[in-house]
Amino acid sequence: MSGSNIKITVKLIGPFINQLGFSEKTMEFPAGATVETVLSSLPLDPRRPRIVTRNGQAVASGEKLGDGDRLAISPLYSGG
Amino acid sequence: MYGWTGNILRINLTDRTHKVEHFDEEFARKWVGGRGFALKILWDELKPGIDPLGPENKLIVTVGPIAGIPAPNTGKTVVAAKSPLTGGYADGNLGTRVTEQMRKAGYDLIIIEGKSAQPVYLYIEDDKIQYLPADEIWGKGTYDTHDWLYKKYGKGAGVLSIGQGGENLNLYSMVRSLEGRAGGRPGIGAVMGSKKLKAIVIKGSKPIPVADPEGMRKLGLEDLRKVGEIDKKTGWSIQGTTGVLAWCNEVAALPVHNMRKTHHPDAWKIDGERLNNARVATYGCPNCTMRCGITILDHEGHESELDYENIGMLGSNLDIFELDQVASLNYLCDDYGLDTISAGAVLAFYADAIEQGAIKGDFRFGDAEMAKKLLGMAARREGEVGNLLADGTLRMARKIGHGSEAYAMQVKGLEISAYNCKFIPGMALAFGTSPIGAHHKESWVITFELKQTARDSYGPEKAAKVIELQRIRGGLFEFIVACRFPWIELGWELEHYVEYFNKTTGLNWTLNDFWKVADRIYALMKFFWVREFPFWDRTRDYPPMIWFDPKNADTDGPIAGKYLELDKYNQLLDHYYQQRGWDKRGIPTRKTAEALDLSQEADQVEKFTKLE
Numbered sequence: 119m120s121g122s123n124i125k126i127t128v129k130l131i132g133p134f135i136n137q138l139g140f141s142e143k144t145m146e147f148p149a150g151a152t153v154e155t156v157l158s159s160l161p162l163d164p165r166r167p168r169i170v171t172r173n174g175q176a177v178a179s180g181e182k183l184g185d186g187d188r189l190a191i192s193p194l195y196s197g198g
Numbered sequence: 199m200y201g202w203t204g205n206i207l208r209i210n211l212t213d214r215t216h217k218v219e220h221f222d223e224e225f226a227r228k229w230v231g232g233r234g235f236a237l238k239i240l241w242d243e244l245k246p247g248i249d250p251l252g253p254e255n256k257l258i259v260t261v262g263p264i265a266g267i268p269a270p271n272t273g274k275t276v277v278a279a280k281s282p283l284t285g286g287y288a289d290g291n292l293g294t295r296v297t298e299q300m301r302k303a304g305y306d307l308i309i310i311e312g313k314s315a316q317p318v319y320l321y322i323e324d325d326k327i328q329y330l331p332a333d334e335i336w337g338k339g340t341y342d343t344h345d346w347l348y349k350k351y352g353k354g355a356g357v358l359s360i361g362q363g364g365e366n367l368n369l370y371s372m373v374r375s376l377e378g379r380a381g382g383r384p385g386i387g388a389v390m391g392s393k394k395l396k397a398i399v400i401k402g403s404k405p406i407p408v409a410d411p412e413g414m415r416k417l418g419l420e421d422l423r424k425v426g427e428i429d430k431k432t433g434w435s436i437q438g439t440t441g442v443l444a445w446c447n448e449v450a451a452l453p454v455h456n457m458r459k460t461h462h463p464d465a466w467k468i469d470g471e472r473l474n475n476a477r478v479a480t481y482g483c484p485n486c487t488m489r490c491g492i493t494i495l496d497h498e499g500h501e502s503e504l505d506y507e508n509i510g511m512l513g514s515n516l517d518i519f520e521l522d523q524v525a526s527l528n529y530l531c532d533d534y535g536l537d538t539i540s541a542g543a544v545l546a547f548y549a550d551a552i553e554q555g556a557i558k559g560d561f562r563f564g565d566a567e568m569a570k571k572l573l574g575m576a577a578r579r580e581g582e583v584g585n586l587l588a589d590g591t592l593r594m595a596r597k598i599g600h601g602s603e604a605y606a607m608q609v610k611g612l613e614i615s616a617y618n619c620k621f622i623p624g625m626a627l628a629f630g631t632s633p634i635g636a637h638h639k640e641s642w643v644i645t646f647e648l649k650q651t652a653r654d655s656y657g658p659e660k661a662a663k664v665i666e667l668q669r670i671r672g673g674l675f676e677f678i679v680a681c682r683f684p685w686i687e688l689g690w691e692l693e694h695y696v697e698y699f700n701k702t703t704g705l706n707w708t709l710n711d712f713w714k715v716a717d718r719i720y721a722l723m724k725f726f727w728v729r730e731f732p733f734w735d736r737t738r739d740y741p742p743m744i745w746f747d748p749k750n751a752d753t754d755g756p757i758a759g760k761y762l763e764l765d766k767y768n769q770l771l772d773h774y775y776q777q778r779g780w781d782k783r784g785i786p787t788r789k790t791a792e793a794l795d796l797s798q799e800a801d802q803v804e805k806f807t808k809l810e
């Protein structure tokens with residue numbers, strides 16, 4: 119970890135994998151990064167409904183992240 | 199009357215007679231089609247307490263007013279009967295060419311009564327009805343059966359069939375149509391088998407009565423194109439429903455080890471990404487431009503079409519994380535004509551009961567080869583074990599004893615689909631109040647629950663959302679009869695369906711008209727259950743007790759230490775009943791029944807139970 123950066127594992131779900139070209143990777147962000155910091159660093163269509171979870175719990179975009187957090191970004195599935 | 203043909207084909211297999219009857223516009227407006235028609239016929243014509251596997255039960259095949267016309271995803275047909283698995287009302291929808299062919303043959307409803315002395319299949323071509331010997335296909339799997347029938351009647355014919363599961367009265371056997379499509383989870387295949395009816399083949403040549411045929415055709419084709427474009431843009435069908443597996447694993451909602459666990463480090467091995475990478479073909483229902491049938495080769499080299507429920511219930515729930523083996527189990531279920539959800543739940547329950555020491559046996563979680571053998575035994579009812587497994591988890595638990603009913607993962611006798619609600623109160627309510635037993639098709643509330651409410655809330659907002667979704671998914675889409683995926687997965691607005699309905703029928707309905715029909719149908723489905731089980735109480739709307747057991751709480755992950763609380767679940771049920779106008783037992787009150795134009799039905803149910 120360089121300086122005061124934190125490491126976040128980003129897990130994409132469903133078609134986001136094909137749109138962004140990866141399934142899961144660990145990325146570095148400055149300490150104090152929020153969910154929004156991560157989301158805005160990714161070329162995701164902001165109009166597309168999605169659900170973001172941190173360590174398995176749904177999170178709001180303003181929430182601060184901690185080192186080692188896992189962020190899963192999924193389209194808003196409706197369950198078949 | 200437009201939209202409906204108004205024709206009912208009534209077939210009696212005992213004496214091989216048939217007649218065409220007619221329904222009027224009042225019936226059509228009140229029940230619309232599909233689930234509405236099936237329910238009303240079964241309510242009116244079945245004597246309470248009949249043996250679901252006896253000749254008195256009736257098999258209903260029915261469509262809705264927009265079914266079969268070229269418009270987004272109108273290729274579905276509803277099959278229904280009294281369930282041999284649950285003893286209650288049962289139906290299911292499946293994508294099939296029967297939809298269009300049946301409408302072109304001139305029927306909205308087929309009622310099949312009695313029981314043939316010999317195995318037969320039905321050939322229906324417009325007004326011609328033939329009862330043909332099924333000796334060459336009886337005993338065969340659904341793949342061979344379909345091939346045999348296609349050779350005779352051509353690939354364009356509508357075909358419904360059963361496999362060995364239905365023939366041998368496996369209680370969770372289904373009706374099969376195209377490739378991986380099947381419907382009628384609560385044993386509709388066994389009802390067909392009990393009538394010695396191996397298959398139904400339908401061909402039609404008449405026009406479907408549409409009020410504005412040119413307008414509807416133009417609109418329908420244009421909308422099919424648009425839906426296809428949205429799918430391409432969003433990429434939904436790249437993984438289809440199977441994308442849900444990775445998400446459920448993240449949020450601790452995946453069925454693992456008979457739902458004792460909610461996530462697993464190997465889940466990625468059977469997820470939608472792996473499935474898409476292994477894809478060899480894609481199949482879909484008729485009139486669909488977002489085909490979701492991802493097909494891969496199984497361990498033995500067969501094509502096997504998988505969706506999320508398949509990989510969840512036959513994969514993670516059995517601790518099987520080899521994708522080709524999961525595909526093999528799925529292929530066998532399709533070929534035997536067994537419901538993959540119940541089959542996965544049954545095998546997991548069996549392994550669990552052995553692990554708990556409640557029964558002796560040599561099946562262990564993760565043993566794919568043994569699971570294949572057991573599926574065959576269950577489909578053929580082979581020996582003591584085959585017979586035990588063929589009866590579904592609730593009956594199994596009652597035979598096994600030792601408190602195993604607590605972890606028989608079912609509601610009202612129907613096995614729970616692949617969402618582990620150990621700590622998801624709203625989704626547990628959706629399963630608890632699903633009107634055919636636990637099924638995800640009625641109300642899938644998890645993403646709403648996790649995104650827009652507190653996960654641990656048992657508040658009225660969750661009950662309201664369950665009802666809203668039931669009205670749309672279990673109501674509208676089941677009675678106009680169309681696949682719900684364009685709406686739920688691509689955001690294709692419900693107003694489109696109002697337009698299709700109005701252009702087809704010439705009526706001028708709004709969504710509110712549909713909601714009233716939906717509420718009427720939900721109330722009558724409950725009356726059906728109450729008439730069969732007159733000492734009805736709310737415990738029948740409970741999920742399995744293990745979800746309320748603190749000892750069952752996860753020890754790690756997002757919901758470590760959490761479990762459902764029974765008194766709070768009861769509060770949630772109260773909210774649900776209150777919002778629906780049902781009493782504390784979960785039975786619609788007389789006032790509610792009357793507001794839904796069900797006075798006569800309320801009079802009948804009062805012969806069994808006093809209404810409030």
Ligand code: SF4
Pocket residue numbers: 271273293481482483485486487488489490491681682683684
């Ligand atoms: S989306 Fe899937 S289930 Fe729906 S009509 Fe298309 S292929 Fe059938």
